[in-house]
Amino acid sequence: MEVVGLDFSYENGYKVFQNINLTIEPGKFVSIVGPSGVGKSTLLRLIGAFLTPEKGQILLHGKPVLRPTPLISMVHQSIVTFPWMTAKENVLLSLKTRSIEKERSEEVARRSLEMVGLQGFEDLYPKEMSGGMRQRVAIARSLAGEPNVMLMDEPFAHLDELTAGGLRQDIYSILFNGDATLENVIMVSHNLTEVVELSDAVFILNDNPATIVGRLDITMPRPRIHRDPEFDRYLDVLYNYLTKKKGATNV
Amino acid sequence: MYDHLFLITLAVLATTARVMGLIALSIISGWFLAYGAIKNRVFENIFLAIVEIFESVPVITFFPLVLIIFITDVGGSIGVELAADFLVFTAVVWNIWIGEYQAFKTIPREMIEVAENYNFGFFDRLSHMYIPFSIPRIAANLFPSVADGFFYITVSEVFTVGLTSYSVFGVGSVILYFISNGYYYEIPVTLLVLGVAILITVFSLRRLTDRAVAKYTVDTDMPIMRRGRPRLRQSATVSAVMSINPLVKLAKYNRARQGKTDLEELYSRSRKKNRAWIVVGIFALMIFIYLIYAAYSIISSVSYSQWQYLFSKTPGLLFGLLLDYIRVLTITVAALAFAMTFGYLLATRRKAESVGIPAIQFISSYPVPVYFPFIFIAIYPFTTSILGPHTEEGFVLALGFLSTFYYVFYGFWMGMKAMPVEYTEIMRNMDMGFFKKMRYVILPSTFPYLITGISSTMNSAWGGLEIAEYWPGISSGKTLQVHTGLMKSIDLATKSGNIMLAAWASFLFAIVVAIYSILFTRKMMELAKKKYVAEEGIYST
Numbered sequence: 001m002e003v004v005g006l007d008f009s010y011e012n013g014y015k016v017f018q019n020i021n022l023t024i025e026p027g028k029f030v031s032i033v034g035p036s037g038v039g040k041s042t043l044l045r046l047i048g049a050f051l052t053p054e055k056g057q058i059l060l061h062g063k064p065v066l067r068p069t070p071l072i073s074m075v076h077q078s079i080v081t082f083p084w085m086t087a088k089e090n091v092l093l094s095l096k097t098r099s100i101e102k103e104r105s106e107e108v109a110r111r112s113l114e115m116v117g118l119q120g121f122e123d124l125y126p127k128e129m130s131g132g133m134r135q136r137v138a139i140a141r142s143l144a145g146e147p148n149v150m151l152m153d154e155p156f157a158h159l160d161e162l163t164a165g166g167l168r169q170d171i172y173s174i175l176f177n178g179d180a181t182l183e184n185v186i187m188v189s190h191n192l193t194e195v196v197e198l199s200d201a202v203f204i205l206n207d208n209p210a211t212i213v214g215r216l217d218i219t220m221p222r223p224r225i226h227r228d229p230e231f232d233r234y235l236d237v238l239y240n241y242l243t244k245k246k247g248a249t250n251v
Numbered sequence: 252m253y254d255h256l257f258l259i260t261l262a263v264l265a266t267t268a269r270v271m272g273l274i275a276l277s278i279i280s281g282w283f284l285a286y287g288a289i290k291n292r293v294f295e296n297i298f299l300a301i302v303e304i305f306e307s308v309p310v311i312t313f314f315p316l317v318l319i320i321f322i323t324d325v326g327g328s329i330g331v332e333l334a335a336d337f338l339v340f341t342a343v344v345w346n347i348w349i350g351e352y353q354a355f356k357t358i359p360r361e362m363i364e365v366a367e368n369y370n371f372g373f374f375d376r377l378s379h380m381y382i383p384f385s386i387p388r389i390a391a392n393l394f395p396s397v398a399d400g401f402f403y404i405t406v407s408e409v410f411t412v413g414l415t416s417y418s419v420f421g422v423g424s425v426i427l428y429f430i431s432n433g434y435y436y437e438i439p440v441t442l443l444v445l446g447v448a449i450l451i452t453v454f455s456l457r458r459l460t461d462r463a464v465a466k467y468t469v470d471t472d473m474p475i476m477r478r479g480r481p482r483l484r485q486s487a488t489v490s491a492v493m494s495i496n497p498l499v500k501l502a503k504y505n506r507a508r509q510g511k512t513d514l515e516e517l518y519s520r521s522r523k524k525n526r527a528w529i530v531v532g533i534f535a536l537m538i539f540i541y542l543i544y545a546a547y548s549i550i551s552s553v554s555y556s557q558w559q560y561l562f563s564k565t566p567g568l569l570f571g572l573l574l575d576y577i578r579v580l581t582i583t584v585a586a587l588a589f590a591m592t593f594g595y596l597l598a599t600r601r602k603a604e605s606v607g608i609p610a611i612q613f614i615s616s617y618p619v620p621v622y623f624p625f626i627f628i629a630i631y632p633f634t635t636s637i638l639g640p641h642t643e644e645g646f647v648l649a650l651g652f653l654s655t656f657y658y659v660f661y662g663f664w665m666g667m668k669a670m671p672v673e674y675t676e677i678m679r680n681m682d683m684g685f686f687k688k689m690r691y692v693i694l695p696s697t698f699p700y701l702i703t704g705i706s707s708t709m710n711s712a713w714g715g716l717e718i719a720e721y722w723p724g725i726s727s728g729k730t731l732q733v734h735t736g737l738m739k740s741i742d743l744a745t746k747s748g749n750i751m752l753a754a755w756a757s758f759l760f761a762i763v764v765a766i767y768s769i770l771f772t773r774k775m776m777e778l779a780k781k782k783y784v785a786e787e788g789i790y791s792t
Contacts (some may be wrong), residue, residue: 050676068679079790080673084695084782093691097681127787134790145681158790 001047001149001184006056008039008046016042018209020056024201026183029172031195033188034205035242040188041077043205044151047186048072060148070094073147077154079135081126087113087137088122094145112140115174132163139174143182150175152187156194168194172222196234197224204241214241255434259441262425263448266408269421270343270400271452273336277344277396278389281351282382286373289355294532298352303768306345308761310403310714313341314745315754319549322417331417335407342403342714343396346707350392354385386467390460391665395658397456398615399711401449402654405618406718411746422621442621449616457609553751561755568756571737572763575720578736579712581648586656586708587701590663591689598667608664615657620718623650628726647719647733654715655708662704666697671789699779706772710764717742 006020016039024030034040045051047058049065049072058065065072073094081090091109100108113122116136126134135155142150155171156164175182189195195202196218204214216237220230288295321334358381366376408423409416418424422445429437553561597607627646638645674696678688694701720739722731733739737760744753 045676048676048680050679068676068682070681072680074676074680076673076676078671078673080671080677081788081790082674082692082695083784083787085691094681096687096691097683126790131790 001186002059003047004056004059006043006046006058007054008042008051009054015209017046017053018211020205020210020212022203022212024184024186027176028200029175029185029187029198030201030203031187031189031199032203032205033190033192033195033238033242034210036190038205038210040190040205041153043210044074044153044186044188047149048074048151050074070097070145071147072149072151073142073145075135075138075142075150075152075155077157079131079138079158081134081137083126086123086125087118087129087133087140090126090137091141091144094141098145108144109140111179112144113137115143115177115179116140117170117174130163131159132167135159135167139171143174146181148181148183150182150185152185154189154191155187156189156191164194168197169223172198192235192238193226195238196220196231197226202238204238206242206244213244216241255429255437256440258425259437259444262420262422262441263444266401266404266421266423266445267448267452269336270339270397270404273340274343274347274393274396274400277340277347278351281344281348282377282385284348285352285355285385286377286381288352294535297535302345302349302352304765305341306349306710308710308764310338310342310399313338314741315750315757318745318750319754320545328419332419334417335404335419335421338407339400339403342399346392347389347396350388351385354388355381358384383467386463390463393456393460394453394612394615395661395707397452398612398657401616401618402620402714405620426621445621446617450613453609453612453616457612549754557751561752564752564755565759568737568740568759571735571740572760574733574735575713575716575737578648578651578716579709582651582655582712582715583659583705583708585648585652586659587663587705589656590660590704591694594660594663594667595685595689595693598664611657611660619650619654619715623653624725627729627731631726631729643731644733646731647716650719651712651715654718655711658707658711659701659704662700662702662707663697666700667693669700670696670785673789674785695783696785698783699776702772702775702779706768706775713738713760713764721746 001022001024003020003022006017007015008017009015020043022030032040032043042051046053047065049058049068060071082093085093088106088109091112092105095105095108110119110122113119116139118133118136118140121129121133124133126137129137135158139155156167159167175185187195187198199218202216202218203212204216205211206213216234218234220228220234224231284298288298317334317337321330321337324330325333362380362384366380371379404421405423408421409418409427411417418427422441426438426441429435429441593607597604626649631642631646634645635642670693674692678692683691716736716738719731720733720736721742725731737756741753741756741760744750744756
């Protein structure tokens, strides 16, 4: 996946991004971090083609992405489920646009729910579930569509710390378990600890108009322990990036 | 001609003032009633029961009652004026009252605690908290009310009972004057001036509601109701209001503190409050006793042979009602189809929306009975060649549609606007087609709004049928009428002065409609509340 020379302005003329460039190698979980209000969620929506850039393009397998596609799937910050559908029906929704047999759809939905640890909860309605379970449903729905790229906009922001911690521990193995078709996950987060815990690479968004001011590759083995001094070192590097003044040298 | 132009302008002003004045009266009375309802459980139950029944009973059901009370009992020009005003009032009041009640009922607990904390009295609470909080709800209900008001004003300003015509000064009576005196050129001028007045009203209300909603909508962290890109100007207004709030609150707090900590004063205020409620209760009881007495005197005045006559007519009236229900259903299905296609188009295309919504607000506010004869004259020959013997039925359904389609349209459109933006993104993400979007996401999301819209459309369709099913002289020498229909029976009975039969038919009609409302609309609303609340699909802390 590539983002090439992206410029974007709001309708009122305010320039948000200038010359954004990202290259994401297959099999990588990458994160985008930046100060509050810099446009992280907007960048994610540009990558998903929910917004149209002023200049530049998004490339998936070398082809431009011109409109939203199930190949690039979004998991929202506010956990989104459909209250009139059970967990299984919520997941089946992403298969409705594909012409596959009912039995096969049911099997994919069941497997996706199993992948996120919700076997046995297929017939529950979202209202009967906790926040963590609902987010798992949203992830299962996204996975069932067999996307190549998953966009995650602060996926743990609305969960309590314990639930978020549990889901973070599971998420990497859920997403890159070999059964899923995922090649990349792009996550936006303001929580540097979860970014270091999950990411293979981190892109730092800063300045005004915002641009990518640096990339940090995290090579720590998984599972990553928070008490590890190396973990702290990565946190320090990220913190320095985010507090660095405009014009400072990129790494 | 200049004299006539002056007359037209005055008539249009009188009609517009009547509509807007009655809407203002509905809003003001609604604040007090809604406050009473949230403060007193017994009053709340009575208020809700009355509003629910009357909201589901179409305006025309009140017509015989109006004739008996205002024309016969009050009489004179005041009686006719009150009759016209009462009919319009019953058309506009219910959804405004229920909107205000819902707003008062859902005011955040934290706000109430602030008011309690500062020891606000009745008027302080109402003016600083409850009324501002109800403004967005009122704004949402304003356009259908204005449309209904203009619709009913034109038919209420002039009406005939037996050989006597009653009229009040306004557009309806002036048009009648021009027709009967052969001033045919003045009629299009009247319609034009009325159009300008409605246009000004609609655009003024749009500005007013935009500003009111921007100022009074309570900002929450929930990302619902926010669609598309951020509206910076609106956010700035909200922020400005929010930012001055602490100072305003502090100033009021200081004012409220001065000499108001005495417990005895608090108790005495509470006793005064109770006395006020006793006065209100006695007043309400007196009205109730009067209504019981009026009902008793009407029923007891009907002789045995008259009852026999009414019962003999009942099977025919019920058959007419059945046919009318089929007409109402046809109109509702057509309105729903229009809403789902055109409403979807407007809700998803901002440029089309900026033109389409004001256009629909204008069209729906322009009273159908005023312009429908022109459509009738223009397309009658063409329609006859297509529909043949069913031409008149087609026109009746068309008038019914034009007089009521906007309820379900607004409902659907508002439901789509209130749909969480995340749902839109997911539909785009999954590359869903129109029908899949409708089936799996949009119709369930908009279901609560649709049920309200469908219910109002069905109730209002009766008004359209009442006019269309028997319209003598719609064009020179022609009468638009259906073969059989309850509304036609009521029309004929009223026009021939058989008020007893009209009242009986209206009574039967009211019972059936109320039962339908309880069995169908309420069940659907319960289902909507239980299962189809899109906001519950968004989980955020």
